Amino acid sequence: MSTVTVEALLGAAPAHIAAVGVPDFAEVPRTAGADVTALDWRPPASGDPELAWKLAQLTAHARVEAANAEAVSRLLAVRPVWRDVLPAREALPVLDDRVSGRRLLLHAGPPITWERMCGPMRAGVIGAALLEGWADTPEAAERLADSGAIDFEPCHHHDAVGPMGGITSPSMPLLVVEDPATGRRSYSNLNEGAGRCLRYGALGDDVMDRLRWMGGTLAPALREALKALPDGVDLRTVTAQALQMGDECHSRNTAASMLLLRELAAPLSRTADGPEVIDFLADNHYWFLNFSMAAAKLATSAAAGVPDSTLVTAFARNGVEVGIRVGGLGDAWFTAPATHIRGMYFAGYGPDDANPDIGDSAIAETYGLGGFALAAAPAITGFVGGTVEEALRITRDMARITLTRHEAYRLPMLGGIGAPVGIDVRAVLDTGIVPIVTTGISHREPGIGQIGAGLTHAPLECFRKALEAFPVPAGEELVPAGGVPA
């Protein structure tokens, strides 16, 4: 046994003691002047004693701590720079059906088959098939999907993210975000704006016309304008500023969209279609969302794949299931049924109309934004009938399940402290505090679109499954105690 300090086992008086369990027991040491903190304890790991023991084995485990430190430093080191806008088939050759002959669409969330897709996502598939000319009518598109002629893979499997349905097809333009230091890239489709959008499952000539315009006019103009900015646009700087201006960069992107437009306004104005592009962007308060998501994806994918790391590297929802990925657990998804969203609805709609939680946008939360930066965005606490105090409390709670704070993403309402970043599976299961997500609400039927916005959470079940799968790394060999019989 290594030496225990003999003079005072508990350090300088008053002794500090943490009490877990029966409240009366905390009183006994207090009678002797000890400083006792009674924990607000609840059974950890969803109340499963075996998992609770495994969680304890992973707690303060040297290899896990080192892995998480490495993962977090990789995440924070990423500098997301908007570099380019490319057709999806060019950015991601796997999507190029003209070369492969394979019709592949990307979708939001963990893997899902056509048969199991929810209404809004099916509508996205139909719209994409029409856009690509794979079908002439919605009915034909549906038959095509029914026939198995379209393959589906998650955006996340291709360094990409898409809000809501996230359906991404070969001709859709993707924004390209790059980390200059490593050349790592991530992608997202472009934001269609508010109202009737394909990402929410809205279909119709207006939706299709806009998608074609985005591919034919918007994307080339953006690309042209970006050439005037040889260093690209540093999205981290935009995000950091937007957090000072009332955005949390998931469900409120008003300031960030304006800041981003400002970066590009002058060069855009010199392009052929400048005025109509600027008109479109000026009207789109969600424009930055897809950039925020791509930046978050870039940072979290840099942190992925560190063995023994318990860092959550993705949280995504496909409208039926939600899933997380964990640094030390490779590409596996740990899923649970999609949650319902607590929120405010547009006139004429209510909770019965809502599709369960959907979209890749929760990647923002894994990067310290959205619910984690809710303290920055008092304007959207009204989504849940909440108060500014509740927003501050949510951000404080999120700090209890994260590994660090973002050095650049400061929260003015909390005295300029950094946004909590880096969800730790262990902390979620130990505290029972689940990640809070700010999100839009989609109608459950295809073709209608957004009907509200609110708050939801990442279900504990995802984390429980991840812990079940997580191997306890062989630690430093502990000295056998005094010849304990094996």
Place this chain on the structure above:
Amino acid sequence: MIDGCALAPFAEDRRVAGPYGRGMERTPDETGPRSAVGSGSEPSVLNSVRRDTYADSVALMRAARQLSELPGVDVASLVMATAANLRQLADAGLLTDDGREAGPNDLIVALRGEPAALASALDGVRGLLEQPDSGGSDGGVSPDEPAPRALTEADPAAALALISTPGPYAGAEALKALRCGMHAFVFSDNVPLAQEVAIKREAHARGLLAMGPDCGTALIDGVPLGFTNTLRRGRTGLIGASGTGLQQVSCLLDACGEGVRQMIGTGGRDLSAEVGGVTTLDAFELLDADPGCALILLVSKPPAPAVAERVLERARRSAKPVVACFLDGTRPYSSGRLTVVGTLRDAAYTAVRLLGGSVPEPFETPELPSPGGHLLRALYAGGTFAYEARQLLPSAVTETDGSGTEIVLPDRHLILDLGDDAYTAGRPHPMIDPTVRAAHLRAALRDPRTAVVVLDVVLGHGAGADPAGPLAAELEQVQDRERPHVVAFTVGTDRDPQGAAEQRERLRRAGALLAPNSTDAARHAVALLPNRAPRARAAADLTPAGGHA
């Protein structure tokens, strides 16, 4: 709350680009000229560029103000290097070539003043930018801060975790406590044995103490944990795999004027073959090395023989006197500085004598009329007392028939541990909740076969406010002349919240015979039994005493 990471990963390796121009890197401890122009006492202007660093203007202005208050600094300006800001710096004469090369995502620190002062001012910039905007609310601490939910959230200053969760979770909490660098006191029982072994190995390797699981008492640095009496501080070091045993011994020491240096509970299974006495041995090392500890006293329910031998072997090599009491029927002996005794009373009094003190006169058992019945009914709340009594009466039954709702007393001597799981399922320990013991007492008092009842009354922290009261009330329900003898003893000090003297007086008023300690109570009770042949018969069909070491 900044976690030491602010600005670090992306800015650190190129943070002082100033005098060398943008893009050139230097480490912070490289020496070299930092002023861009001028030398000597002439005011000079210095620009330091931090690439790709965003800070909002409030933070920058605050930092600039604090920099400009430093001696030798005339002007300080921190701005993002936008074209407009660069123009302003130039107009103010604060822009150098280094600054001119910065881009809109870069932060410029522009200073004018004495060259030496500027260099040291620059060193402080990082800290200024990391501080929160306001002193009061830093986002981490607020008046209505919720209580931590997990040990990993607890105050890093916490040196010990006091764990009393349901048993299936207690092992995990203990392991987490140890991983966080805390000693663990685990009151909970029903912790899987394999977890106990793992916890104790972890504690051993980390130089921490795992007290428990199933640890009833401890007094660490004078801080009571669990069921503990109000004891004076002193020079004896106590180690025990028996909560009530430790309480009895420590209270007897206290009555003799000896105080406690440390009292380390180990949990009831520590001296089992599986656990191997890890905590006992670790605690022994600790007390043996502690110059403030003059004597070590070991108490346990009957241990596994091989483990007992290992512990005693260690005790024989001790630098100070050791008294061991394992309640396993071993005949008392002395070997070097080690003294092995058979009872809790002898453990305490031997220690007192070894320390040069004096002990009370032996307990004089009063002459009493023969009782009507012939059987002993020892109804203990403290399990260790049951083990001690069984040494005198090995044939006694150790459990009652629990099949019906009515209490059925056996036609044999009975030595009951009412703190055993069989009697505490779904209700608190009899030291807190007297209901179950009162019912057994009622049955024993009304049973014509009962000659003597034995009762322990444990006082101190954790025990009920008036443990004697409900027992005395039961005695008062039965006419004196119909009643069997009732031998009672209290475990406590006069400084305990309940007051030992008051509790004893309450029992005496109700007609109980007061013994000074558990050992004398058991001996007195057995002596009161009619000297009859059935003793021999009982010895013939011995019930194994104990069974849960």
